[in-house]
Structure formats: C-alpha cells, structure tokens
Amino acid sequence: MTSNPTAPTELVDDARNPSSAAERRPTPGIEEFCAAAADLLGPGSVIRDAAAREKASCDWAHMSPILSAKLPAGHAEVVLRPTSHEQLPGIMALAHRHRIPLTPRGKGTGNYGQAIPLYDGAVLDLTGCGRVLDAGDGWIRAEAGAKMSDLEAHARTLGQELWMFPSTFGTTVGGFLSGGSGGTGSLVHRTNGDGFVRELTVVPCTADAEPFTVRDTDALPYIHAYGTTGITATATVRLQRARTWTGLFAAFDDWASATTALSALVRLEPAPRLVSLDEADLVRVYQVDPALDPTALNVRAIVEDDAVDAARAIVRAHGGRVLEVRPAPDGPALISSLSFNHPTYHLMKAEDGWFHLEIGGDVLLGNRDGDGDGDIAEIRKVFPGTLLHLEGMRSGTVGMLMARYEDEQTVHEGIAALEALGVGVHSPHNWYVDRRLDLVREAARTADPLGLLNPGKIPGKAGKVPDTGPTQETP
Numbered sequence: 001m002t003s004n005p006t007a008p009t010e011l012v013d014d015a016r017n018p019s020s021a022a023e024r025r026p027t028p029g030i031e032e033f034c035a036a037a038a039d040l041l042g043p044g045s046v047i048r049d050a051a052a053r054e055k056a057s058c059d060w061a062h063m064s065p066i067l068s069a070k071l072p073a074g075h076a077e078v079v080l081r082p083t084s085h086e087q088l089p090g091i092m093a094l095a096h097r098h099r100i101p102l103t104p105r106g107k108g109t110g111n112y113g114q115a116i117p118l119y120d121g122a123v124l125d126l127t128g129c130g131r132v133l134d135a136g137d138g139w140i141r142a143e144a145g146a147k148m149s150d151l152e153a154h155a156r157t158l159g160q161e162l163w164m165f166p167s168t169f170g171t172t173v174g175g176f177l178s179g180g181s182g183g184t185g186s187l188v189h190r191t192n193g194d195g196f197v198r199e200l201t202v203v204p205c206t207a208d209a210e211p212f213t214v215r216d217t218d219a220l221p222y223i224h225a226y227g228t229t230g231i232t233a234t235a236t237v238r239l240q241r242a243r244t245w246t247g248l249f250a251a252f253d254d255w256a257s258a259t260t261a262l263s264a265l266v267r268l269e270p271a272p273r274l275v276s277l278d279e280a281d282l283v284r285v286y287q288v289d290p291a292l293d294p295t296a297l298n299v300r301a302i303v304e305d306d307a308v309d310a311a312r313a314i315v316r317a318h319g320g321r322v323l324e325v326r327p328a329p330d331g332p333a334l335i336s337s338l339s340f341n342h343p344t345y346h347l348m349k350a351e352d353g354w355f356h357l358e359i360g361g362d363v364l365l366g367n368r369d370g371d372g373d374g375d376i377a378e379i380r381k382v383f384p385g386t387l388l389h390l391e392g393m394r395s396g397t398v399g400m401l402m403a404r405y406e407d408e409q410t411v412h413e414g415i416a417a418l419e420a421l422g423v424g425v426h427s428p429h430n431w432y433v434d435r436r437l438d439l440v441r442e443a444a445r446t447a448d449p450l451g452l453l454n455p456g457k458i459p460g461k462a463g464k465v466p467d468t469g470p471t472q473e474t475p
Contacts, residue, residue, distance in 0.1 A: 029098035056123040066429040076123040085233035092209035104227035106175025113431030118456035144174025160239040202230035204447035221443035229443040247331020251296035258297040259365040261318035266392035273302040275392035285350035291324040355405040360424035
C-alpha cells in the first residue's frame, strides 16, 4: 500500500492546480468510475462539463486572503448529482472499488475550503437529494440536500420551528451539519453539536457501503467533520414550538451602552432568537434601510411579539433609541441575514483588502474590569482599523473581527496578541477539521479506510498536516 502524504499547502504548486491544468494527471480509474456512475445514476447526473467542474471546485474561501492564495488546490474531474439518498450507497461502493477521492458538498456556501477537493477525483453534489421525509412532535427528518428554509417552512405547517438555522438560510441541512456551526437560535441552543441533531443516517466509503444510524451524542463524530467520516444521507434535527417573532432595531452612541443593552436583551424572557451588534462602519456597507443607522452602533434583536415592550424598555434604559419594530417575516429575516459571518461578506463585497477572525469572550463587551470600553481599546490596537460584529449568547459573547490585511504572519501574530488579552480566536484561514478530532479520526478509520472522503482535511496529530492522502493501491 502506498499513500500520498502531500500537505494541502504544497498542492498549490502541484499538477492538480488549475494553473497547470495542461499538465494535470487524471486520477487512475476515473473513466471506469464515471461509466459505472452513469449506469447507477443516469448520464444526466454524471457531469463533466468544464464550467460545472470549476464551480464545484470552489467555495467562498476567497473571503480569506490567506486561503485565496492557496485554493483551489485540486479540481473536480467529475460532478455527481444523485437525486435521492437511496443512491448514495452505490456511489460510495463505486468510489471505494475504483479508489476515487470523493468530496461532498451542498450549496457551496462554506467559507474555508471545507468542500474544495484537494486531491481531484469526484465532487458529490447533494443538492438533488432535497426531500423533507417526515416530521413529528419535536423533530423533522430530511435528506442531506434539503434546504434549511424548506425544513423551517414545513415545521411551521405543524406549529413548530427549527431550533436553529444558519445566516445563509438556503444552506442545506447536510452542509450546515457537516461544515457549519450555529446561527439564529444559537443564543439559547448553542451550536449544531449541542443537541440539535437527533439522528443521522451515514453512508461509509467501504466495499459494501452499508448505511448506519447514529443518534444524539453518538452523532458527534459526523458533525462539523466535512464529510470525512461518512456521507450524511438523512438527518433528523430538533424542533420546538413555533413562536411569532418580531425584529427590533436600535441605535446607540457609545460602546458601553450598546453592549450593556445587548447583554440585557440576551437575558430577556422569553428568550430572543438572536441579538447582534454592528459598528457604524459596518452598517454603512449594508443596503440603505430605515431600520439601520449608519452613524451609530446598531443593536438588533429577534424577539417574541409578547416581549417587544420589554425589549423597547431595555433599549431606552441604556440610552438607546428604537429605530423600528418590524414584524415577521421581513424584520426577523433582515436581522438573521446580517448575523454571524454575513457582515464580513458585505464588507468585503464593498471594499477590497479586509480579512476576518472569529472571536469570543465577554471581554468583547468592554467591561471586564468595570472600566467601560478600556478593554476594547486594547483589542482594537492589535489590528489598526478593527471593526467588530458581536453576537449575544447565553453561553458567552461571540463575533467577527474585521481588519485590513497585511500578510499571513501579521495575522498569526495578532491572534496571539488577542488571546493574551483574553479574546478567544478561531482562525477561518485553514480548511482542517478542528473539532472533536479524536472522535473524527476514530470514526474515519472505519467509515473511510482508504482515506477517500474529502482527503486532506483531517490534520495529523503533530500539527496541521494531513495524516495521508487517498491510497493509490490497486483493487
């Protein structure tokens, strides 16, 4: 048995790179694999068109100036589009038989290269597997390619709603579970690995590709694992009683008042679905709207109708002014669409030269030592021109830090400086699985013994170098 130990960062200069497409070496067995896949799925579901393959080889990793210099490092040789989860075992068995690297993806809205093939081969586009299959009291089951917006709409017909959904509301449920983390609803329910998943049906890349089912905490190795531990075929996630939500938009003149109000809104009962804060220079790049003030700190909250008066009172008590109270669907939808990483997207769309970091810690509120915004002033010094977006959580404040990009080394030095100030930092500038690694490695050994599923995404134990690439042994 031989393996390819090449690290993804080295693949930039490899023959797999699109810049050297004329020298690209086909994956051994790819033609036989494509012919067999066409027999299984039908020729219309086996796509070799250059434009489709190029699109399937990219995600939104260009939001990172560090990653955009390195990706795409591989290129899809074929795109497979199954139309039902029942077809997935056949595909997995074919990939195993022909030793074809296979990278799963949903709608390609990931920001960090999770769904970009590093070792060429096939990209498995699961958006055609989009059925909502069943629902009951407190749960809904769907194929991996079903959109979160469709799950929410179906749940609403039953008087229920999703525990949480991402800021990109059209994301597929499989994509959200495999590569996402949290979103609207995380204020109470934390991340998608904190009880949101009731059950997953997973298809391994083995000779028989027999699907298996995992439930509750046993599903953790398959959440935020980028498909390296098996392909999610169906997912059952949690619902709660549907509420009538309203969007409340407010403005504040100073950081201490705005963050104190944000903290009070987070603790409001009944609990809001989302509470966020933007600096004025972020609001300036958004589409003009009377509910947004580009001259002030903006605090926004999705609250239950019955809590609107209490939310208004919190804003006024902390020196803010209510800009607008906008009912569903428009108000909550706007607030959700400006949450988590979407402010980063709007800023980078408006202006070149920015990078971002995911940050956390109540030190971001600026009152750790009771001295107003003193802590924030030190945080801002790390990267001159820093802009902040915060999300209020009952588990602790999180958010996005955006600043002007100089070079990769400056980013790494700044991360260390922020951590010294008590700021938790997660860097979005890598494509490695970075959660529950021991569980992921253990699950991958049995679900993907040849290392074919999204290879290059599991770091080695000694550092951020893949354990191996896909094996190249002869069947």
